[in-house]
Amino acid sequence: MAFATASDGVKLFYEEAGTGTPIIFVHEFGGSHWSWEPQLNFFARRHRCITFAARGYRPSDVPESAESYSQTRAADDIVDVLSAAGIEKAHVVGLSMGGFAALHAGLRHADRVLSIVAAGAGYGAEKAHEDYFKGISEQVARNFQERGARDFAPTYAEGASRVQFQDKDPRGWALFAERLGQHDSLGAANTMRGVQMRRPSLYDLEAGFRAMQAPLLVMTGDEDDHCIEPGLYLKRVVPRCGLAVFPKSGHTLNLEEPELFNRLLAEFIAQVEAGRWGERDPRANPAQIMRVD
Incomplete structure (x- = not known):
């Protein structure tokens, strides 16, 4: 088993497969390093693929204090794994x-990034729902800590943007729910409190996004309601951003629609590596409906 040591001494488990231009896959709250199997199986044929368990997710370390978890730390952990x-x-x-x-x-860490894919990213970003998101996140953290992951997992796994996965692929969803029930309960609670509840809204980072030069692909499901508007926002402010909307889809896109996810990701990486994922053509003025002169 391979482990990276983060800058604060936390051990992060990672695994890899394949050779070629590197891709690092970063999991969601409800998943872990195992969440990316459909992608590692596909992309390891021509890329060096890395996936890791975030802090709080076994076999990585589970710091006891929520203060050891943050959005900044989560970003830095990616780079620490790459360095290891x-x-x-x-x-x-x-x-x-x-x-x-x-x-x-x-x-x-712009100097460490070839490109970025942000799928299903938006929860808590909408300014109108910031307070609600923080409150419901605390309830989720308390449920994991007091009831335990095994008891609370079936409830969490049937969220409004996850039932699409359950409807399409009951066996895949059942495996997702079963693995969610194996999460470290304290790690889940601390992750929710330290990362999810405290991260800044994407809308508060507009200056940074407007200056970002990394190619970006945003993916969202059309039934993942609280990610749609943030996805449109990123499309409008990040210079080299594309937006893909999956029809009749929820939050867990890489597992719910693995073939479509892999196809779009492969095309994105191919265009980036060919130097063809540029900024929007200035002639494509969003204020224009039809050209008349």
């Missing part, structure tokens, strides 16, 4: 919590 693996730069692919971490890695 001897990788200078990589394509960074994240889902949900991992999508936020990927975006922050792009802001904090």
